[in-house]
Amino acid sequence: MEKKIKRINIVRKVLLSLLAAAVLALPLAACGPEAGESAPSEVPSQAVETTPAPSGGAGGATTLTVRFGNSVPFTMYLEDNDTAAAIARHVGTADWRLPIYHYDDYEGWEAFQYYDIPSRYEIPSNAQTVTAEKAGEVYYSEPNRIVLFYHDGEISGEYTLVGHFEVTEEFTSAVENNPVLEGWGNKIVNISPGA
Numbered sequence: 051m052e053k054k055i056k057r058i059n060i061v062r063k064v065l066l067s068l069l070a071a072a073v074l075a076l077p078l079a080a081c082g083p084e085a086g087e088s089a090p091s092e093v094p095s096q097a098v099e100t101t102p103a104p105s106g107g108a109g110g111a112t113t114l115t116v117r118f119g120n121s122v123p124f125t126m127y128l129e130d131n132d133t134a135a136a137i138a139r140h141v142g143t144a145d146w147r148l149p150i151y152h153y154d155d156y157e158g159w160e161a162f163q164y165y166d167i168p169s170r171y172e173i174p175s176n177a178q179t180v181t182a183e184k185a186g187e188v189y190y191s192e193p194n195r196i197v198l199f200y201h202d203g204e205i206s207g208e209y210t211l212v213g214h215f216e217v218t219e220e221f222t223s224a225v226e227n228n229p230v231l232e233g234w235g236n237k238i239v240n241i242s243p244g245a
Contacts, residue, residue, distance in 0.1 A: 133176060148167065161202065161205070164197045185217045
């Protein structure tokens with residue numbers, strides 16, 4: 051009788067352990083491609099900082115190269131401030147592939163997109179209140195967000211200007227028609243060191 055009770059207790063522990071593992075694995079299962087889709091051959095990656103940060107100024111970098119999905123490259127001209135320098139420094143260690151999670155539920159969404167930077171990157175901010183933005187302007191917004199205005203906008207916020215693009219029909223079209231990365235449900239912006 052005592053052996054039978056021990057065996058039942060062991061079986062209960064094993065079953066509870068398996069159940070707990072299954073419950074913990076459920077949130078991870080939602081991170082992959084949707085049902086019926088195959089995983090993309092190239093998974094969006096995030097840059098990994100590998101060099102210490104120099105202090106102050108743009109540190110020599112004056113441009114970054116940006117692609118919206120697989121578009122032609124566009125040049126982002128950087129401002130001469132610590133925020134732009136930190137972004138250029140981090141991008142200089144490895145290209146950034148940043149997802150656009152959503153933007154169509156914000157007032158004025160037709161004028162801008164935002165890209166979240168992983169929180170492991172420390173980026174200083176010298177935010178000022180901005181109430182009107184010009185097409186092509188790029189701002190940093192805390193916490194760790196890059197905001198691109200590809201149309202003129204009047205959206206009040208606390209931003210640090212970090213750069214700008216020359217606005218052309220080709221540029222606006224690339225931003226607006228950036229395709230969703232197959233199998234992941236996100237649009238991607240690729241940011242790399244300037245030429």
